Each structure stands twice: as C-alpha cells, then as structure tokens.
Amino acid sequence: MNYQPHAQIWEQRATIRTRPRRIIENDEKSFYPKERQPLCYDPIIVKLGDEVLDQVLLQSLYKYINDIVIFETEIVNKTALDIAKGRFPFEFSFDARYDAMSVVIDEDYHAFVAMDFQNQLEQQTGIKPFRTFDEIELSRAIPRAIASLADPAHKAGMELIAVAISENTVTSDVAAFANDNTVKRSIKGIMADHLADEGRHSRFWIELVKIYWREIDEASRIAIGEALPRFLGEYLTNEIQKEFDTALVEQLNLPQVVQKRVIDNLVGGYPIGSQHPMIANIRRFFNASGLLDHEPTREQLKHYIAS
Ligand SMILES: [Fe+2]
Ligand SMILES: [Fe+2]
Incomplete structure (x- = not known):
C-alpha cells in the first residue's frame, strides 16, 4: 500500500505559509467558551459577577494555550521528528518522512x-496565568502505556498509535472552539487556523497507522491491541482539569465556606462517557486506521466502539 503524500497541499495551505499574525481585540467578547468551563455555571461563581467570570475564562484560556504548547512540542513533535529523521524503528518512505517534517513545522508554529x-493577553489584561501546569493527561497516559508493554519492539508502535489517536481527538475539540460566537474574533481565528492544519495531520497519522498496522506481525498487533484500553483509560480522564479548576477556585479569594462549596460541586463534574465527542472521534479513527480489521483488537476495544 502506497503512502499518499500531502507535501503539495501543505505548500498551498499550511497556515505558516498563508496566515497573517493575529492581534487580540479589546472588546466585550469572551476569552474562552463558557460551555467549556463548568465553573461558569456554578451559581456561586455566577453571583460573584462578570469580573470573576472573566477571570475564570481568562485563566482557562491560559491553561488551554499552555496545553497546546505541551501537546505540540512534547507529544506530537517527539514522535513526528523521530519519524522524519528516520529514528523511528519502522521504515517509512521518504514521502512519509518529509510530511512528518511538515507536521513538526506546523506544530512548532502552533506553539x-x-x-x-x-x-498579548498578559499585556492587554495585566494578568498572568496564576499557575503554569507542566503536564497534560497525555504526558502521563502515553509513557504509562508504553511502559506497560513488555517487549521493547512494541513500544514505538504504541507511541505512534497513541499520538495518532490524540491528533484525531484534539481536532474536533479545536473545531468546537473555533465556532463559538461568544468568543473574541482573534481567538476564534487562531483556533480556526490551527484547525486548518489539523485536518491534514489527522489524515497523515491515519495513513501512517494503516501502513504500520498492516506490516507488523501478529504478536505485535496482539500486544499493542491489549495495551490500547489501558492507554484510553488513562487518556480519557480529567484529573488535571479538576486539579486546575480546584486551584483556580482557591485563588479567587472567596470565604473558606464558599470556596469549599464551589469545589465540592466540581466533584463528578467531568464525565467522559460514551456520548462524549472525543469518543466519537476515537471511534472514527479506529475505523479509518484499520485497527478494527484485526479481530483480537476489535474485541479489546469493544467498549469504545459500541455506540
Ligand atoms: Fe497543532
Ligand atoms: Fe497536529
């Protein structure tokens, strides 16, 4: 099966080749979609007024931005660069490695x-992130999934598939953000720019997984297939988001009793059930990448593919 290159499309459409720098506007619109931040619907927070709400949204945007930087530079680009430089222990064609390098460029540009x-936000608002987190869920989930495989020969494949899954889930997440009309135009703009590149990436990772999955031996497919539910279990949590929201509430200077009530309300506020949009994307990825053509792997993933 031949790899379908995207180099020509990249030359014409990559945002680093086509988009101007965006400047944030000083207007009434929000920094971040309220729908993405359950704290905005907490009756106590709502009662505190717009200034506190703005704080919550600005800090949530800071976290989102920081998460993007971690995801692009530490997760996607680690794997993409290994592939581009031929360090990945599987032989991909020149076209695939060249496209991998364009992914590295895109992701560094997004960061x-x-x-x-x-x-720009710090300059405009005079407010800095109250705390910078140095991990996202994937920073934990990927190394743990890799470590869970006994045979070193299977580790790189696990990493490839984990990155491919996350590149396919993050895409829709950015799309929801880019379409929110309550959010500042420039912020929606950077999300839309980002999305324009991610559609290409999503197809790129699917192509690589397809090729990889077809060519590895049965023992590798079984070992990686067994590790996938472990990876998904760790990926699809909101532990860090909860940690962040708790810390955010703690620095709002609320009376102790009020603070405790808001934090108590957070518990259980973040389910990722089978109806979650991330799950729909993961399901689509499983189908498109060919992983489900392998019966034992399909069996391992049945919890995620049953609708
Ligand atoms: Fe990106
Ligand atoms: Fe990407």
Missing part, C-alpha cells in the same frame, strides 16, 4: 502562535 497570544 509559537500560542506563545504570542499568551503574551
């Missing part, structure tokens, strides 16, 4: 834009 935006 660059994110840094620019964080700085």
Whole structure:
C-alpha cells in the first residue's frame, strides 16, 4: 500500500505559509467558551459577577494555550521528528518522512502562535496565568502505556498509535472552539487556523497507522491491541482539569465556606462517557486506521466502539 503524500497541499495551505499574525481585540467578547468551563455555571461563581467570570475564562484560556504548547512540542513533535529523521524503528518512505517534517513545522508554529497570544493577553489584561501546569493527561497516559508493554519492539508502535489517536481527538475539540460566537474574533481565528492544519495531520497519522498496522506481525498487533484500553483509560480522564479548576477556585479569594462549596460541586463534574465527542472521534479513527480489521483488537476495544 502506497503512502499518499500531502507535501503539495501543505505548500498551498499550511497556515505558516498563508496566515497573517493575529492581534487580540479589546472588546466585550469572551476569552474562552463558557460551555467549556463548568465553573461558569456554578451559581456561586455566577453571583460573584462578570469580573470573576472573566477571570475564570481568562485563566482557562491560559491553561488551554499552555496545553497546546505541551501537546505540540512534547507529544506530537517527539514522535513526528523521530519519524522524519528516520529514528523511528519502522521504515517509512521518504514521502512519509518529509510530511512528518511538515507536521513538526506546523506544530512548532502552533506553539509559537500560542506563545504570542499568551503574551498579548498578559499585556492587554495585566494578568498572568496564576499557575503554569507542566503536564497534560497525555504526558502521563502515553509513557504509562508504553511502559506497560513488555517487549521493547512494541513500544514505538504504541507511541505512534497513541499520538495518532490524540491528533484525531484534539481536532474536533479545536473545531468546537473555533465556532463559538461568544468568543473574541482573534481567538476564534487562531483556533480556526490551527484547525486548518489539523485536518491534514489527522489524515497523515491515519495513513501512517494503516501502513504500520498492516506490516507488523501478529504478536505485535496482539500486544499493542491489549495495551490500547489501558492507554484510553488513562487518556480519557480529567484529573488535571479538576486539579486546575480546584486551584483556580482557591485563588479567587472567596470565604473558606464558599470556596469549599464551589469545589465540592466540581466533584463528578467531568464525565467522559460514551456520548462524549472525543469518543466519537476515537471511534472514527479506529475505523479509518484499520485497527478494527484485526479481530483480537476489535474485541479489546469493544467498549469504545459500541455506540
Ligand atoms: Fe497543532
Ligand atoms: Fe497536529
């Protein structure tokens, strides 16, 4: 099966090739979609007024931006660069490695834009992130899934598939953000730019997994297939989001009793059930990548593919 290159499309459409720098506007619109931050619907927070709500949304945007930087530079680009430089222990064609390098460029550019935006926001509002987190859920889930495989020969494949899954789930997440009309135009704009590149990435990772999955031996497919539910279990949590929201509430200077009530309300506020949009994307990825053509793997994933 031949790899379908995207280099030509990249030359025409990559945002680093086509988009101007965006400047944040000083208007009434929000920094972040309220729907993405359950705290905005807490009756106590609502009662505290718009200034507190704005704080919550700005800090949530800072976290989102920081998460993007971690995801792009530490997770996706670690794997993409290994593939581009031929360090990944599987032989991909020149076209695939060249496209992997374009993914590295895109992701570094997304991280660059994110840094620019964080700085512009700090300048405009005079408010810095109250705390910077250095991990996202994937920072824990991927190394744990890799470590769970006994045979070193299976570890890189696990990493490839984990990155491919996350590149396919994050895409829809950015889409929901880019379409929210309550959010500042420039912020929606950077999300839309990002999305334009991610559609290409999503197909790129699917292509690589397809090729990889077809060519590895049965023992590898079984071992990786067994590790996948472990990976998904760790990926699809909101532990860090909960940690963040708790810390955010703690620094709002609320009376102790009120603070405790808001934090208590957070518990259980983040289910990722089978109706969650991330699950729909993961299901789509499983189908498109060919992983489900392998019966034992399909069996392992039945919890995720049953609708
Ligand atoms: Fe990206
Ligand atoms: Fe990407």
